[in-house]
Amino acid sequence: MISFRPIGYVVGMLMLALAASMLLPLLIDLIDNNTADAAAFGISALITGLSGGLLFLGCSDGRSLGLTIRQTFLLTVACWLMLPIFGALPFWIGPDAISYTDAFFEAMSGLTTTGATIYPDLDILSRGVHLWRALMQWMGGVGVIVFALAFLPMLKVGGMQLFRSEAFDTFGKILPRAAEIAGSISSIYLTLTLVCAIIYGWAGMDLFEAVVHAMTTVSTGGFASENASFGAFGAPAEYIATVFMILASLPFVRYVQLVAGSPAPLLRDSQIRSFLLVLASAVLLLTAWQVFANGQTGELAFRKALFNATSIMTGTGYASADYSAWGSFSVTVFFLIGLVGGCAGSTCCSVKIFRYQLLFSALVTQIKQLHHPAGVFRPRYEGRAVEEDVISSVMAFFVMFVLSLSGFTAILGLMGLDTVTALSGAATALANVGPGLGPEIGPASTFAGLPDQAKWVLATAMLVGRLELLSVYVLFTAAFWRG
């Protein structure tokens, strides 16, 4: 029997933090004299705080117990389920009230940094609601980095054990404990957000816009506060956002090392190089396509390709053009780079570039083995031989990802969505990107028009994708609950 007390203790504590963070949008709405919106945040904070407090106190003896591996899995899923359940309250009870299904979808989309929205008209929302959407992405973003660095390598999910030594050994010389990792990651994250906000302000956004967009940029979340998404700001803002989306997709451990005085790991990281190489190739291809097939001119073609490709590959999901209409080659490129993703240990989701590096190395090894059956070949990563269990975890992750994508697509098709909407919806949710493809959920539209049941399926896909699939699936095995 698994003891739920340590889980309840941590979840309760996080709910208290969530309730406290609701006071920020409350304050903004009070300043704006939006008393109805402010009241909604007050009530939500009260409900969340009370429930969290009770859970925290009721399980306070769980503090000293420590966590087994099974409890860690359960804790992770419980966090990413309970926080959206309560984070949805302000959307549900506010003056621009939406159904609980929509509110939960929006909250899950926020905390998983997916950024798909059900608000068909963003311009009517209060500044409090905009801040709350951005805040959830920002907290979800830092949460997932800590989760990836502190838990995943131990849990051996999806080949993340590759980074075990990195996170705890190399790194352990400076920072011995997980809580300290969380601390220094958070300072980097906060600094990056502040710098991003300042530069956005310099480029012409007002203070509120700058802060909100900095939060959704650095978390690669992608919630916009205008209907036009990034189309509302000028060309400089697009270039600035591109830089910060890329910075947010690199492994945050490298920044900690950089601050500690060693730039070498950042400069030599093969994940970063591969990521930039793939991104640059995609931008090049898309620019060429726009120029030669669609007759666009130089700078505009380059900027739109750069911004939108970076947005999709980093999984941010801002849009500054309806690339759904660029033709099927572009659509395929956008679909595929969304399934590549950024670096491990950042806020990016999706399959992630290091897995493709390992898969590629494993395939090359396989092919070598084919015609030299007597030789012994081992896949390599950054010059070192990779253990067999890492490769099989990564391959299992990839297979699971493809099968999950197929499964979610079939379920969405069963609910009446057309093929492009079902497939791109499943992909964008599972990879936490944001916009889908096609007229219904493409970059020029929102998820508002989908049937309710499809919204629950997509919210589930976001959760599954954010927690690297296996952390969720493991709870559905009988063996997990036995013994």
Next chain:
Amino acid sequence: MISFRPIGYVVGMLMLALAASMLLPLLIDLIDNNTADAAAFGISALITGLSGGLLFLGCSDGRSLGLTIRQTFLLTVACWLMLPIFGALPFWIGPDAISYTDAFFEAMSGLTTTGATIYPDLDILSRGVHLWRALMQWMGGVGVIVFALAFLPMLKVGGMQLFRSEAFDTFGKILPRAAEIAGSISSIYLTLTLVCAIIYGWAGMDLFEAVVHAMTTVSTGGFASENASFGAFGAPAEYIATVFMILASLPFVRYVQLVAGSPAPLLRDSQIRSFLLVLASAVLLLTAWQVFANGQTGELAFRKALFNATSIMTGTGYASADYSAWGSFSVTVFFLIGLVGGCAGSTCCSVKIFRYQLLFSALVTQIKQLHHPAGVFRPRYEGRAVEEDVISSVMAFFVMFVLSLSGFTAILGLMGLDTVTALSGAATALANVGPGLGPEIGPASTFAGLPDQAKWVLATAMLVGRLELLSVYVLFTAAFWRG
């Protein structure tokens, strides 16, 4: 340096056989007084025979040399490249002449048992041409079984080494050599075709129709000789075809064992059970969808679901309805079962059911390992633990399949095909199924309207898919040609 003499010897011999087989359509066209068509077959036979004869004689000293692993890879690709090059001649020079691009596409589609056609109007073709299309599928079908049984397990491509012991040990007690395997497989194949033709005749087809359709059914090739494909025949023919498509998708080794007096391996084969289970589920889902979502009536809904699902899952590719228009759930199901495929050691292509069984077992093992890190778990197949190299070959195959599908889709998109045509075209070619999805290449249309370059890409995908990907890709590595 690889010696090409043994390769030239075998390819030359097969070209002589190809030339000889062109005499059959020549004969039919002479009987029909189609002298122009008959002449085209005569000239093609002459060119093919002369070229093959010269190659055969020039390399006759290669006979005694035996084959290394690298030569075996090269031989396989050379066969599946040279035979379509010459098999295309009758289409190219006949009275209903088409471009060489179209002719090569049609011949490759035939020999790989894909069954995608570029003939927009089948009803105008001579009986000789119809027989030639069917004959190429029939020869390609038996060729691939022999290739799968005799070569693939030794080459360790895509986890086929799982069947090594089966093909050579259990089996070796009765039949010690590969040539004898080929012999007994061929007798089974011929018998199955004859029985199928007789029953088709009994169901109302004339002798020629019956023979041609038996050939394209048992090879799971799917070339039709009428524009209406299987819609031209009645309900009984649909049920009969379903039975024979299923029989053609089971491992042929099991039939050899059955004939030798042991039915147990056939009845206990877990591949067969899983295949039938997946097929039955798909038929059930599609029937229910047709009844409840599209308001069709019982028997018709069941028959259309049964026939078309069997046709796609076995990779035959006959159509008796435009299932592209059944709604996106159906389309997703058809797309996915086409990527499942039949059993190893049959004429089926695609990923194949045993790979999914192994992937599933490996994933379950991974998940068990996650929460019992100390335990040692091994994936199992038919009750036995599976060696690590088989699992990693299978996973590598799956990854390669998904990446190839993505790559071919992007290339087709670049050539201007819309997303559904590009994706379903790449899938149907790679899995050797036949029809794609959508208005352009769906079951109600043909591949005639595609640009020439797309036809070459699709023909390449057919070849790559038919030879289990790695057998082709290995030729593109520098290491293959070195040392």
